[in-house]
Amino acid sequence: MSTAINFSATNSDADSRLTDFDIALFKQGDHFRLYEKLGSHLVTIDGVSGCHFAVWAPNACTVAIIGDFNAWHAESNPLQLRNDDSGIWEGYIAGVTTAARYKYRIVSHDGKIADKADPFGFSCEAPPLTASRVWDLDYTWQDQTWMAQRHQKNQLNAACAIYEVHLGSWRRIPEQGNRFLTYREMAEWLPPYLNELGFTHIEFLPLTEHPFYGSWGYETTGYFAATARYGSPQDLMFLVDTLHQHGIGVIMDWAPAHFPVDAHGLGHFDGTYLYEHADVRQGYQPEWHSSLFNYGRYEVRAFLTSSALFWLDKYHIDGLRLDAVSSMLYLDYGRKEGEWIPNRLGGRENLDAVSFLRNLNQAVYRDYPDTQTFAEESTAWPMVSRPVSAGGLGFGLKWNMGWMHDTLCYFAEDPLNRKYHHAQLLFSIWYAYSENFVLPFSHDEVVQGKGSLIGKMPGDEWQQFANLRLLYGYMWGHPGKKLLFMGCEFGQKREWQHDESLEWHVLQYPLHHGLQRWVADLNHFYRSQPALYQQDFSRDGFQWMDCNYAEKSVISFIRRSTNPDDTLLVVCNFTPVVRENYLIGAPSGGVWQEVLNSNAELYGGSGSGNFGGVEAAPISSGEMYHALMLCLPPLAVLFFRQGRAL
Known part of the structure; x- marks a missing residue:
């Protein structure tokens, strides 16, 4: 051994x-x-x-x-x-x-x-x-308070709302040739903004050195080097340090699946295929025109694992999101028949990559147990976020790509047709506890012709924003950690461009500003309510109240913490119709306070709701012996908290 x-x-x-x-x-x-x-x-x-x-x-x-x-x-x-x-x-x-x-x-x-x-x-x-x-990485850190408590901030039963950022296009300075901000300038602007909006973590697209800016960092050449585009290594340390001092965890995307073929990089390093496979059926990814690491070579595995631990060690990074894990797991990923070589058992699984990922995750959690690893894995590979000792890959969390796809497809439907697609909303709960899931609306959903999130919403402008507020409210109520790409918090209408700034000027318009306020209030409320995060990965934390009325496109469910008295009711109306006197089952009697309403005027809504709360009546509804008679605003989500006086 x-x-x-x-x-x-x-x-x-x-x-x-x-x-x-x-x-x-x-x-x-x-x-x-x-x-x-x-x-x-x-x-x-x-x-x-x-x-x-x-x-x-x-x-x-x-x-x-x-x-x-x-x-x-x-x-x-x-x-x-x-x-x-x-x-x-x-x-x-x-x-x-x-x-x-x-x-x-x-x-x-x-x-x-x-x-x-x-x-x-x-x-x-x-x-x-x-x-x-040549560089000396000495730096005097000031984040001792964060580092002492981050095990509480990063554990699976903690609140986790992630703001995903491409550093070079978050904000630019048009008066200075449209230049991007430096690490130190980001340290001035970004932490207060994240605190204002209530996000718990930030996730940076790769900050490792990469020759092609348009790769967004995913074509890495410097696996131990912070990209010099934005400053020195110490400047990036200062940014991480400042985020930590503001109570914000830092996750970094890391790309161990492939590397570019640039002449100065890893490819054909010593005149032979050293880091990659020699056979193009194993060593070259035709979709990305990139080289693939040879995970069967021990020295390559040590190189990559050292890179992962380097960022946790030298830069105090709190988590690594591994890109393109699916491409690592399958030998035939992106290939046609005859373009790949089966494994020694005759299958399509990359056994060397499986072994590498398991060893990597074991090393991370052994040496840095207060951090997390995240897998971007889009298939049904089993037990991605289960321990290696139980036969899993050992990741802490996995992106829920199925939920993302089904949810966006549902919301793209005209509300009149949503009743025919009701099952898309319900399906995610069937597998919600098979993995430790993150619900992601990432950069991948707003690029390469996919448009913006607000652009995916049907209806006129008011309905588009109402739909997007509803989408976020449903997402924050649904079991799983949250991730939202920059610009989506205020409804940027233009598709993301990596060489342009976000459209900050649209915040002068009420609907955009109202959406941003909604995201902030959602986050602050989410962080204050253990019922919304403490049992994300336990069936005890969720219960349907009403999921069968497809004709009316309404769902309602309960979220619970480990405290049986800590209960929230979430009600979603996915149609533009106001539903008066709508009966919703409640798990107990007493007053249920309406604590969040996406239709409130300050968010850009029409203002209809339930005047602060409703008292549950002793009326049977479904399996419940109490019920609330509610007004359901159009295209809106309502959050109710149990046991508060009107």
Whole structure:
């Protein structure tokens, strides 16, 4: 049985030299702090400051360092191949300082020359430049309060409302050439906005270095480097630090499924297929024109797991959302018949990827048990968010793509036709507890011709906004954690453009401003009510009151916390018809206070409702022995809280 290395504290730069134990763990795929050993590290040897370099290139003929410090001449600083069969080349160069630019010049045995960025580099030149930069990651953190309590903020029974952000297009400055904000500028603008709107977490599209801005970060070349587009590594640390000081958790998208074929990247790194498979049926993704990692190679698994733990360690990231997990799990993903190779059992499952994901999640939760991993997995692969010990993949949570698709399809229907699609609303509860789900309306739903969320809603402008308020209210009431992409909180009408700012100017219009206010009030109410989150993943937290009236397109349900007296009733009317004297079952008598109404005038609604609350009458309705006689506003959701005086 292999033994995984587990450093309880970060090694100093002086300990960056590789030991025999490091090499043994690396070769068996169990070294998960490789960033402390490989790459470039500033050290002082015999009183002389310089930099130690180490790179894995087992099939290279020669490897040299080229950079600012030697006028990019390969002859000046050749590296030496270790004599332990590790395939690691290393060397020390005196006088190299922070921010020095460098690459590895690799000559393969067939005589080809490639200048490669450092796979373990902590910093890079701002694209389109491609050199790595020597960097010291020292930073004085001020988020001790958050780090001491984040186990409470990130646990599965905590409130979790995630605001998804593409940093380069959240807000831009038109007076300065439409430039995006820096990490430090985002630290000034973003935390107060998130606090105002009540979100508990932020999720950034990948902030790892990527050459093509239009990939949104998902085509990664620097798995240990924060993109230099927005500032230095310490600038990103400052942003995370500031978010933590405002009580906001930070999740980062991470892309271990594929990597781009750019010449300076991982592809054909040492003249051979090192990080990827040699056979295109395994090593190339035709849909994305990207290379696929070889998860069967132990050193590659150690590289990727080290990257994941690096962001949790050095940047205090609170969670990683793994992109495109489905493409990792299936050998035939995006391929036609004959374009893929079955596994050793003859199936389509990528057994090496399954093993990698399980080991990765075990490493994350062993070393950082107060963080979470999220899987973007769009198939019915079983037990994605169940422990490895129980046969699962070991993720903490999984995006509920089925709920997202069914819900958007339902809302796109004209309200007159919704009665024929009523089952789409009910189906999600049948499988709601099979995984630990996040309900996502992400960037993927508002790009590439899909339009905006508000644009998917039917009817005139008033009905579109009423529908969207209803959609969010239904979502916040439904079991599962919440995720909303930037701009959707105020009903941006234009499809998201990665090179333009959000349409902040529309907040001058009442319907947009009202929608933003609704999202804020939803979040603040959600966070104050354990019934809406504490039992997200338990059947005890949900009960239908009324789900059978398809003809009227009305549903109602109860949400409960572990406290039996803590109960909320959620009622949704999916038609533009006001329904007077509508009988809804209630689990107990007494007063039920109307605490949220998406049809309130301050949100842009018409104002109809139930005057603050209703008293349950001793009338049977369904399986309940009490009922509420309600006014259901058009295209609206109502939240009622039990046991409060009128």
